[in-house]
Amino acid sequence: MTPSTGTVYTYFHHANFPGAAICCREHTAKGSGTMRIPVDKTSPLPLYTQIARFIRHRIECGALPADTRLPAIRVLARELGVNRITVETAYAELEASGLVAARVGSGTYVLPPYSTPARSLPRGNAPCGASPARTPDAASDPWPQWQHHALHRHSFLSAPPAIPLSSHSPQADIIALNSGNSDPRLFPVDQLRASLRETLRREGWKAGEYEEVAGYPPLRRTISHLLADQGIPAAPQDIIITAGSQQALALACQLLTSPGDSVLVESPSYADGLDLFRSRGLRIIPVPMDEEGMRTDLLPALLKEHAPRLIYTIPNFHNPTGICMSGQRRRQLVHMAREHGIPLLEDDFVGELRYEGHAQPALKALAHPGDTLYAGTFSKMLMPGLRVGYLVAEGPVRDLLIRCKRLNDLSSSGIIQRALHRFVSVGRHRAHLARSCQIYRKRRNALLQAMAEHLPQVRIAPIQGGLFAWCTLPAPLTAGSLAPLALHHGVAVAPGTAFFLHPEQGAAHLRLNFALHDPETLQEAVRRLAAAIRQLEAQHGVMA
Structure with a gap:
């Protein structure tokens, strides 16, 4: 030094x-x-x-x-x-x-x-x-x-993603609570295998051709029926099959925004969504949240000041906070978006995973036709590796989105879509969803019980559904200091900094995925996390 x-x-x-x-x-x-x-x-x-x-x-x-x-x-x-x-x-x-x-x-x-x-x-x-701003000497820089x-233009992409795609740590002794997935051990592997075999047996080479850009028509009809059961109007011709809801979000950004445009998002918000907006050169305008979701009382001033081209929201069991937007806020958001002529993009990635309370209407169900884009996915409940999601869009924009879809990947896998259609249409999806809800509810309860026993000083936002617990650490502890200590004690957590436009705003927060592990493993994970917090408190001189 x-x-x-x-x-x-x-x-x-x-x-x-x-x-x-x-x-x-x-x-x-x-x-x-x-x-x-x-x-x-x-x-x-x-x-x-x-x-x-x-x-x-x-x-x-x-x-x-x-x-x-x-x-x-x-x-x-x-x-x-x-x-x-x-x-x-x-x-x-x-x-x-x-x-x-x-x-x-x-x-x-x-x-x-x-x-x-x-x-x-x-x-x-x-x-x-x-x-990057200088021209490197060819003799010293190949x-x-x-x-x-x-590299200079997209410097934020050079950092490794904060949230892993894999559900489990590559180290066997680490309990991973930092993933965004559901439990892969619950995936209906045998049933999907049977659907794949039946698809190839019945359809042969036809299943291997390019599928329609908008998606396999029978699957789109099935999704239309599933959404109708939830009170969400969606005609089959208005459904576009995508490579997960991430592609649905990317297509909407590609079509509706240009570099320099503003997009309104909840704060905090989906980490890969924020990075996608950054990659498009968009100005991200964060809207604070409370226990009822996005602060719609702040919207009039923000809409007037920034004139956003898109509002992105996760109203059901929000990622990362798990908050479910209240019915009143939903109606206010839909009304203001229509009044200002701004499209709403509703991301409903785990809306069916409800453990208590009453279901709220989707924004799509409250809005006028054509005002809202609705994105859903099968990744969280079936298999993320299937990469099957969908985007509901009405009016002229639907055909433009289909054209954008073709420009991005031509079409999604026809074999996977046909096999998924067979799986969903025979009712297995509903049975799998009901079973998963029951299991994840028990795991949520186990995490809450363990946190109350071992970490009563950590506050947890109410968990009515979804996959995540949003935790607030007591001062002066920070997630950035805790995460490496927790990893040393054998538990991986997601620091809240990954979910904010300004990372320092998430310094006191952690996101824990309770869906990945059985109650016994969750108990052990919380014990390890408690040991890490005790060590960090000792370093800060915090009295127990």
Whole structure:
């Protein structure tokens, strides 16, 4: 650490050159040098994530070649002024990503890449350290300028996603509460296998052709019947099959917005939705929430000031808070959107997973025809790997969305759509949904009981349905500090920072997925989380 700047310098030694250090930014006359790891302890980003992200970037850009030995955990922790657990967690994340591996009695080393670029990186050069705004010297940077321009323009995409797609941790001893999925062990694998076999037996090669862009007509008719049971008007011709509700959201953004436009969203909101809006160059206007959902009393001023081109909302069992928007708020939202001529995009990803209370009408059911787009999915209740969702749209915009769908992926898998139609149409879907609701209700109760027993100081928003518990930590604890400690104790949680436009607003929050594990496992997960919180409270000098 230099006295004048306080910057931490860490040496990375290469196994084949024990006397030399791999340096990213500068070299001395003797060929050795230093590599600085910037650690910002005031950032809402967890320290272990900052360390892992920095090392990952250096590995991926070639500045840390294969067989580079990383500093010992204890040494790096001392030099950075952080806890050993923080560095252990950072190394564990890199190892889980296949970037490094620990050698017993020797240390942690960079692994060879899965593939080598056509042009090898010159030893000792640091293309990753160059500013995207400058034209890199061709002699020292093999990557073309357009790649740096893309990195600069979409810099937020260079960070790994905060929420994993997989339901379970790659480490067997970690209890994962950070996923956004339902329990894969409840997926109706045998029934879907039978539907696939029957589809291929009956339809043969026809099932393997390109499907209609809007989707397999019998499946669209079946979805129309399912929605009608929920009081949602949707004619089959107004239903577009999509690759999950994520594609439905992407298609709506592609058609209805342009870079620089504003989109209104609840705050907090769906993490990948926020990233999608960022990727489209949209101005995200957050609308605060309370226990009744989006604060519609704030909408008149926001609509007047920002003139948004889209309002995105998750009214049923909101992600991440689990809040269900009140009936009065729904009617106010529909009325104001129509009054200002702004389309509503209603994301109903788990609306049927209700454990208590009365069902509220969908925005689509309250709105005039053509005012609202309605997105649904089979991913949460059947299998996310099916990638089957749908978008309900009426009027001229429907045909434009179908055209956009073709431009994006031509059509969704016909085989999967036909097999899903067979599964849903014989009533298995309803039986599976009823069984899942019963199981997840017990798991919700188990989590609430365990939290009341072991963590009474943590507040939990009411959970009437869905998959998530939204937790508020007592001051001065933060999710960024807790997440790596929790991982060290064997439980993975989703920090609330991932769900806000301004991450610091989520510093006191956690999202826990209670649907993934049985009651006994949830009890153990909460015990581990409680141990991590006790350790963090001790570090902060908080009295129990």
